[in-house]
Amino acid sequence: MSDIIRRDPRAEWIARNRLHPLHAAMQPVQQSWMGPNGIIRKNVHGVGFIGPNGIKRIDRSGAQQGGAAKRTAAVEVQLPLHQVPTPAFYISVVPDMVGGRLSSHDRDLLGLARQLAGSDGAVLAVVFGEHKENTFATAGVDRLLVLDGHAFDGYSPEQRVQGLRAVDNQFNPRHWLLPDSRSGGGELGRRFAASLKERPATRVWQIKGDECIGRAGAGQQDLARPLPRLILAAVECADPVSETRHEVLPVELSTSLARSLSRIEDLGAVAVDPAAIPMAEAEFIFSGGNGVKDWALFHQTAAALGATEGASRVAVDDGFMARDLQVGASGTWVTARVYVAVGISGAIQHLQGIGACDKVVAINLDPTCDMIKRADLSVIGESAAILQALIDAVQAYRNGAKRDAA
Structure with missing residues (x-):
């Protein structure tokens, strides 16, 4: 794994974007160039340059020492910090936080909030319950308010509206932004608007000045x-924040929230067969390709994980999987939170179909395939052995949970 050359797509994008504040820092040192009179000019200060006296410049920084320097290292980009010590106003955002993390829809919403906040305003993110997100800083959040407690567990729209009313009374945001989604933001936003007796703008995809579309x-x-004042925004309402990082200062409510007597009782989640979930709506997809040799073990692993099955075009053409399970530009475009690719090399059509997936895990024998380059986590090895180890780990975890419950 240590010998694999890793690319940094973000650093490459900054190097191409002349308007980015870190563009100059990403440019390589030019060793020679053509002068206006046609003469090749050389950089006499470059490392390794041999002057007229035959003396070669020595690199004392250590960049040329060791084998590690010969590989292309990922450049850690330190984005400029945007600070708002005393906000003139607030733009409140209530992300869905499906699975405890920001979705692509949430990031688009925060990008829109950043546009409305400008340089004087602050983006206030209101999060219900515990979360697992650690990238609020690069998503555009200036202030973070976490409303936790058992009152907000499960389906609790009335209690959440009460919490948003308390935030509204304390911070008096200029605008409220919620995702117009089926994950809770659409319903919560409409309930909140009814409690404020305001008419929200729904399915907003663009804002121009004082007008929204x-x-x-x-x-x-x-x-x-x-x-x-209240906006329910659609997907791709704005570009996510990518050029700044923010403070994410924690804030709290000045008053405690009393638990209201809810007229809605949450009876918990309903068990659903993963095979019955359409791939376009699935949150967890376990996809197989040409590298899968034991399809019975593949199906057993998908059932143990509780994942929706998918496949590459090769697996479908070979008859191992049904046509409606094909993932890619010639099949179904998926937006899963987690996408596991087993034995899939990563054709361009397949990579296009999983472009909107948040986390991609690749299991493959070839460490140089395109799927490994796309993946957030890569496992190099024989798929059968890895799948069996994965089943054993899931069973051990569940047996341990049962013992703890007993």
Whole structure:
């Protein structure tokens, strides 16, 4: 693994973007160039340059020493810190936080909030319950308010509306932004708007000045209206924050929230067969390709993980998987939170189909394939042995949980 050359797509993008504040730092030192009179000029200060006296410049920084320096190392980009010591106003964002992490829809929403906040305002993110997110700083959050407690567990829209009312009374945000999604933001935003007796703008995909544009007519028409205080934004309403990092200062409510007598009782999640979930809506996809030799073991692993099965085009063409399970540009575009690719090399059509997935795990024998380069976590080895070890680990975890419960 240590010999694999890792690319940094973000550093490469900054090197190409002349408007980025770190563009100059990403440019390589030019050793020679053509002068205006056609003469090749050389950088006499470059490492390894041999002057007219035959003396070679020595690199004393250690960059040329050792085998590790010969490999292309990922450049750690330190984004400029954006600080708002005394905010003139707040833009409040209530992300869905599906699985305790920011989704791509949430990041688009924070990008829109960053545009509305400008340089004087602060983006206040309101999160319910415990979370696992550690990238609020690069997502554009200036202030973070976590409302935790058993009152917000499960499906509790009335209690959450009460919490948002308390935030509204204390911070008086200029705008409220919620994702117009089926994961809770759409319903919560409409309930919150009813409690405030305000009319929200729904399915907003663009904001221009004091006007917002939302989708209407089954998504076939655009509806323009004055920008209201409460906005329910659609996917890709704005570009995510990518050029700054933020303080993420924690804030708290000045008053304690009393638990209200809810008229809704949460009876818990309903068990659903993963095979019955459409791949376009699945959160966890276990996908197999040409590298899978034991398909019975593959199905057993997917069942043990509780994942929805998928496949590459090669596996479908060979008859191992059904056509409706094909992932990719020629199949189904997926937006899973976790996508596990077993024995899939990563054709361009397949990579296009998983472009919106948050986390990609690759299991493959070839450490140089494109899927390994795309993956957030790579496991190099024989798929059968890895899948069997994965099943054993899941069973051991579940048996330990049962013993602890007993």
